[in-house]
Amino acid sequence: MKKMKVRKAVFPAAGLGTRFLPATKAQPKEMLPLVDKPIIQYGVEEAMASGCDQILIITGRGKQAIEDHFDVSYELERMLEDRKKLDLLKIVRSISDMIHVAYVRQKEALGLGHAVLMAREMVGNEPFAVLLADDVIDAKVPCLQQMVEVFDQKQCSVLATQVIEGKMISSYGVLDVKPVDSPFGDRLFEIKNMVEKPRPEDAPSNLAIIGRYILTPAIFDCLANTPTGAGGELQLTDGMRLLLQKEKMYAYVYEGRRHDTGDKLGFLKATVEFALKREDLGDPFREYLKGLQL
Numbered sequence: 116m117k118k119m120k121v122r123k124a125v126f127p128a129a130g131l132g133t134r135f136l137p138a139t140k141a142q143p144k145e146m147l148p149l150v151d152k153p154i155i156q157y158g159v160e161e162a163m164a165s166g167c168d169q170i171l172i173i174t175g176r177g178k179q180a181i182e183d184h185f186d187v188s189y190e191l192e193r194m195l196e197d198r199k200k201l202d203l204l205k206i207v208r209s210i211s212d213m214i215h216v217a218y219v220r221q222k223e224a225l226g227l228g229h230a231v232l233m234a235r236e237m238v239g240n241e242p243f244a245v246l247l248a249d250d251v252i253d254a255k256v257p258c259l260q261q262m263v264e265v266f267d268q269k270q271c272s273v274l275a276t277q278v279i280e281g282k283m284i285s286s287y288g289v290l291d292v293k294p295v296d297s298p299f300g301d302r303l304f305e306i307k308n309m310v311e312k313p314r315p316e317d318a319p320s321n322l323a324i325i326g327r328y329i330l331t332p333a334i335f336d337c338l339a340n341t342p343t344g345a346g347g348e349l350q351l352t353d354g355m356r357l358l359l360q361k362e363k364m365y366a367y368v369y370e371g372r373r374h375d376t377g378d379k380l381g382f383l384k385a386t387v388e389f390a391l392k393r394e395d396l397g398d399p400f401r402e403y404l405k406g407l408q409l
Contacts, residue, residue: 119270121263121329122169123243124162127230128155129175129221134377143178145248147382150389150396153184154376155248159216162246165259170216171237173230175223185216226348231330232338240332242266245351247326251385254371258327265299265367266329272358274306275327276366277373282315287323288352289313290366302368306359311352322366324352325373334358 132144139147145155159170174181195204219233231245244259252258262273276290288311292304310319328351337357343349358364374385390400 119242121242124167125234125245126172129224146180157251158246158248161257164257173221175221228338228349228351228354235335242331245328249377250326251374252371258369272364273329274366275325275369276322277325278321279323284318289318290322291319304366306364
């Protein structure tokens with residue numbers, strides 16, 4: 116049997132970003148910059164570095180800026196060329212040359228499961244990655260690449276997971292798992308069940324689902340047959356629970372540092388940490404921070 120390869124990456128980006136109002140009143144939250152690069156670009160670069168050559172962004176009303184960002188900007192390129200700003204020209208061109216990006220409109224934000232289901236026609240009958248742009252993961256080996264290595268071996272769905280201690284666990288989908296023997300050491304688990312946002316005392320483990328998934332195409336039928344939950348939303352967790360009855364699924368504790376940029380404090384922390392890592396900004400910014408009377 117031919118081995119399945121992960122070549123397509125889906126980015127659900129139709130949410131309203133209400134936590135960042137008024138900044139997100141007229142621009143998508145996915146376009147808020149971490150230092151000088153929009154949040155979603157970190158995710159797209161991660162997907163590309165992990166071997167995905169087709170990017171599918173699920174957008175909604177008011178998300179035009181995302182499409183414009185990954186498109187060619189002739190006027191800007193000509194101006195930079197005329198002014199001999201070739202280093203900036205290279206940066207701008209590298210974004211539009213990046214990759215094949217396609218867009219599907221999700222007319223109503225009806226949940227993450229619904230957004231993934233919108234990708235069905237474009238993805239077809241092959242495995243695919245789902246990346247939630249809010250989770251920016253800083254890692255030596257891209258988080259998705261680590262997961263692709265697991266998928267290449269197991270040929271089953273793989274979810275990224277992270278240990279979350281204490282009360283915060285109730286903000287996540289939580290996994291019930293059993294350990295497996297594998298070359299991935301104690302980082303890989305087989306999933307037995309998953310619970311969406313349990314009370315801390317009811318959580319089956321301290322392993323939370325993080326915004327990176329590799330899913331087999333069987334997930335589409337599962338989502339199509341999943342009843343909608345509260346507010347008419349179709350939850351991805353419910354669809355994955357159905358998938359779990361049909362085939363094995365694995366959880367992988369990735370190596371890297373996750374920043375939740377969907378949260379104001381997380382966004383600020385990420386901005387500071389990414390700025391400090393920059394060759395051009397790190398030293399002067401560090402000096403500035405030291406000088407603050409905190």
